[in-house]
Amino acid sequence: MLADFGFGVLVITFVAALYSIGAALYGHFSKRQKWVESARLAMLLTFPLLTLASLTLIYLLVTGDFNVKFVYEVTSRDMPTYLKVTALWGGQSGSLLFWSWLMAAFATAVTLRKWERDREFLPWVIVVSSLTIAFFLLLNIFFENPFQRFWQTFNNVEAYTFRPANAIPFTVQDGRGLNPLLRHPGMVIHPPMLYLGFVAYVIPFAFAVAALITGRADDRWIRLTRRWSLVAWLFLSLGLVLGGRWAYDVLGWGGYWAWDPVEIAAFMPWLTGTAFLHSVMIQEKRGMLKHWNMILVILTYSLVLFGTFLTRSGVLSSVHAFAQSEIGPSFFIFIGVTFVSSIALLIYRWDLLKAEGQMHSMFSREALFLLNNLLFMGILVICFWGVISPLITELLTGQKVTVGPPYYERAAGPLFALLVLLMGVAPLSAWGHTAVKSIAAQSGMELEKRYVIAIAKLMWKPAIPAVLVLVGLLAAGITNIYALIGLTFAALTASITLYEFWRAARARGRAQGENLFLALWRLAGRNRRRYGGYTIHLGVILMAVGIIGIEMFQSETQKSLAVGESIQLAGYTVRYDSLAQFPASDGRLVTRAVMSVFNKDGQFITELYPRYDVYSDGQPMTIPGVRSTLADDLYVLLVNWEGVTSQIAPFKVYHNPLVNWLWLGSFVFILGTLIAAWPEQEREVVPAQARKAKAVYQPGD
Amino acid sequence: MKKTFLTLMVMFLLSLAWVGSASAQDANPPTDDEVNAIAKELFCPVCENTPLDVCPTEACKQWRDLIRLKLSEGWTEAQIKQYFVDQYGARVLSEPPRQGWYWLIYIVPVVLLLAGVYILARAYQSMRATAAAEIVPIEAASQSPASRDDEYLRRVEEELKKRS
Numbered sequence A: 001m002l003a004d005f006g007f008g009v010l011v012i013t014f015v016a017a018l019y020s021i022g023a024a025l026y027g028h029f030s031k032r033q034k035w036v037e038s039a040r041l042a043m044l045l046t047f048p049l050l051t052l053a054s055l056t057l058i059y060l061l062v063t064g065d066f067n068v069k070f071v072y073e074v075t076s077r078d079m080p081t082y083l084k085v086t087a088l089w090g091g092q093s094g095s096l097l098f099w100s101w102l103m104a105a106f107a108t109a110v111t112l113r114k115w116e117r118d119r120e121f122l123p124w125v126i127v128v129s130s131l132t133i134a135f136f137l138l139l140n141i142f143f144e145n146p147f148q149r150f151w152q153t154f155n156n157v158e159a160y161t162f163r164p165a166n167a168i169p170f171t172v173q174d175g176r177g178l179n180p181l182l183r184h185p186g187m188v189i190h191p192p193m194l195y196l197g198f199v200a201y202v203i204p205f206a207f208a209v210a211a212l213i214t215g216r217a218d219d220r221w222i223r224l225t226r227r228w229s230l231v232a233w234l235f236l237s238l239g240l241v242l243g244g245r246w247a248y249d250v251l252g253w254g255g256y257w258a259w260d261p262v263e264i265a266a267f268m269p270w271l272t273g274t275a276f277l278h279s280v281m282i283q284e285k286r287g288m289l290k291h292w293n294m295i296l297v298i299l300t301y302s303l304v305l306f307g308t309f310l311t312r313s314g315v316l317s318s319v320h321a322f323a324q325s326e327i328g329p330s331f332f333i334f335i336g337v338t339f340v341s342s343i344a345l346l347i348y349r350w351d352l353l354k355a356e357g358q359m360h361s362m363f364s365r366e367a368l369f370l371l372n373n374l375l376f377m378g379i380l381v382i383c384f385w386g387v388i389s390p391l392i393t394e395l396l397t398g399q400k401v402t403v404g405p406p407y408y409e410r411a412a413g414p415l416f417a418l419l420v421l422l423m424g425v426a427p428l429s430a431w432g433h434t435a436v437k438s439i440a441a442q443s444g445m446e447l448e449k450r451y452v453i454a455i456a457k458l459m460w461k462p463a464i465p466a467v468l469v470l471v472g473l474l475a476a477g478i479t480n481i482y483a484l485i486g487l488t489f490a491a492l493t494a495s496i497t498l499y500e501f502w503r504a505a506r507a508r509g510r511a512q513g514e515n516l517f518l519a520l521w522r523l524a525g526r527n528r529r530r531y532g533g534y535t536i537h538l539g540v541i542l543m544a545v546g547i548i549g550i551e552m553f554q555s556e557t558q559k560s561l562a563v564g565e566s567i568q569l570a571g572y573t574v575r576y577d578s579l580a581q582f583p584a585s586d587g588r589l590v591t592r593a594v595m596s597v598f599n600k601d602g603q604f605i606t607e608l609y610p611r612y613d614v615y616s617d618g619q620p621m622t623i624p625g626v627r628s629t630l631a632d633d634l635y636v637l638l639v640n641w642e643g644v645t646s647q648i649a650p651f652k653v654y655h656n657p658l659v660n661w662l663w664l665g666s667f668v669f670i671l672g673t674l675i676a677a678w679p680e681q682e683r684e685v686v687p688a689q690a691r692k693a694k695a696v697y698q699p700g701d
Numbered sequence B: 001m002k003k004t005f006l007t008l009m010v011m012f013l014l015s016l017a018w019v020g021s022a023s024a025q026d027a028n029p030p031t032d033d034e035v036n037a038i039a040k041e042l043f044c045p046v047c048e049n050t051p052l053d054v055c056p057t058e059a060c061k062q063w064r065d066l067i068r069l070k071l072s073e074g075w076t077e078a079q080i081k082q083y084f085v086d087q088y089g090a091r092v093l094s095e096p097p098r099q100g101w102y103w104l105i106y107i108v109p110v111v112l113l114l115a116g117v118y119i120l121a122r123a124y125q126s127m128r129a130t131a132a133a134e135i136v137p138i139e140a141a142s143q144s145p146a147s148r149d150d151e152y153l154r155r156v157e158e159e160l161k162k163r164s
Helices: A002-029 A033-063 A069-074 A081-089 A092-111 A116-143 A185-200 A202-214 A220-250 A261-286 A290-313 A319-324 A328-348 A365-397 A405-442 A447-475 A481-512 A516-526 A528-553 A660-677 A688-694 B002-027 B032-039 B058-072 B077-088 B100-129 B131-143 B145-163
Strands: A149-152 A157-160 A555-562 A566-569 A572-583 A589-598 A604-608 A611-614 A620-623 A625-628 A632-638 A648-657
Touching (some): A002 A092, A002 A116, A033 A069, A116 A202, A116 A220, A116 A328, A185 A220, A185 A290, A220 A620, A220 A660, A261 A290, A261 A365, A365 B100, A405 A481, A405 B100, A481 A516, A516 A528, A528 A648, A528 A660, A555 B032, A566 A648, A589 A625, A589 A648, A604 A625
Antiparallel strands (some): A555 A648, A572 A589, A589 A604
């Protein structure tokens, strides 16, 4: 009964979304504002309606109504309540509903703002958002209904939305339960973060389309959606980091990222989103790259859909699974139609989006930002092709192949290294611009040379620590050329960025009589975007150090041990002390080993407890015992898949140098994003005269 | 005569070395690390995108045991990999073989990347063509409202100069 109610709400929401599209179009073309307003209200309605539908499903999940197929698939009686709630996104149909719910929340938040100044955008923002919501609801209603119930028909039990003739409801005794791997806290919040990132990117896209259709060539749409893009980016980044952490904690392969197509599906919109985040600054400041920004935001939207499609349609297991999956073809059509029509729209408005400024030099800020975009797009191409090409060759040859980590690492590695370097140099070019002019005064040098000299002048001081790092690494006997290049670039960029902070804070501190920390704080407060950005850069560098550490210097060994025996790795000795098996409160059977860890000098450091849990449905989960320090992680696995007995147990030990910096860096990264995205009051447009008087700069701002 | 003796001697020594290594293998069965080193480079033929060295399924355990067996029989890494390819197809390799249609996988990204570089280079070039005439516009640009930021940077720069 309640399930039917939930389904009914979904249908009503779908109708409301369709209505808002129609009303917005009609209102726009007949120039009747009333209809646009009606469309807006209809779209506002989707959020409470979807909240109702989602709460209904959550209620069914929590109360364990196993008559409902979805409840049966993702929950079981022994699961704690919070897991029953989060099981909402633990399966296909529920996560599609969750997607539309979040999308409706964002669309509502957007349409609640004051629209007086941007009235012409409104109908088109409504059309795009409602269309996206309607599409996901369509999937839910026609293909993946989370409210489907089990019915006992004449000869068997099947799930249907509506009661078949002569059928009686059938309720299963207990559900299958959530996949154990998804019961980890990281996995509980990882999907919502990704979804939030995904749906938030619909907003900038909606505004971009609105700007294209209405023919507003200025950067108003970018200014309006700047914070949305940042929020989307923040959530997407959080989702990616949490996913990596989850993999590191529960998947038991000693790593955080495996270039799995499912991971890449979420990484691709992040790449275009990051490129977009950078190149919009050029449009805001110079009125250039307008076409490019449109392309980036269209790509991001399409990749968001594409990522959901990849993970949801089953196309990854085989191209042929795609044809069998129910939602695959509709997804494919929707992505195709939205992509082609937005590109067509862009071509139609091409001439309107002429650049207002021009590039001056290869080393100007614009040029370096373009280079940044080229690198991000290069990584995107590598990722996209790595995911798609096996599908294409499968169609051509009929044989499946794997495109694994070696392909991605070889192709994308150098691009990542260049990005790290560029991250240090590009911010300098902003200063270089002014320095160039002073050089020009003294000489008739070529512009290019002047830029090089200006940047070199700014760089030599911060380059000293980088050289020292390189010398230190060589002295420490590190000969891996990739690691040397990567770490030197990272050191250079870090020291340039810190130097920038210091220079500005010192200037401000002296002028205002503030101490360095207060000056730094106020500085960041007054120019959040710049210093938030620099903070993000610092976070990325820390992450890069962690990644270089684990990628280049990870070592591993595996051995079967009798009690009292030990394994040596990277100066550590890990001794197997004992093994115990006991049931946990939720029905898991836990097998836990006790290991003693000794350092190089034979001193006892700590005890580790690698274990594996077997859930009531027989699914195992391997949890490593990890000793984590800033220098390295010692990651010990009880290798249950090789057969564990009380006498002899196989252990795998990983030594992961520096990997903690990856997680620390991601905290700094998120902090930087928060600084950059922290709400500021939108500055109203003021007459030029007034602005001149108001624009008071403080030193080191 | 002397030459023949030398040749025989070398051959004898080589065969000794060979026997020595073979018997060493007999004495020491392959370690887990040796098995994993090969398994790491192979992908599980049944699970999606899981390297064989960390795949927990029973089937994969048997495959690892197979690698161990082949190693103890003196097979090389390349032979074992080829054996898996023959049995289960190219999908067990972490990268597609460089042949036939599979070349597409390697060539397309390079072509696209070069195209990107070319487009960027063209953009720089067209800009450089006008660069000579651009010196004045730079000064002008900093006066335009679009570059308020540069104005601000200039002030900071001035401020820094005064104080350093």
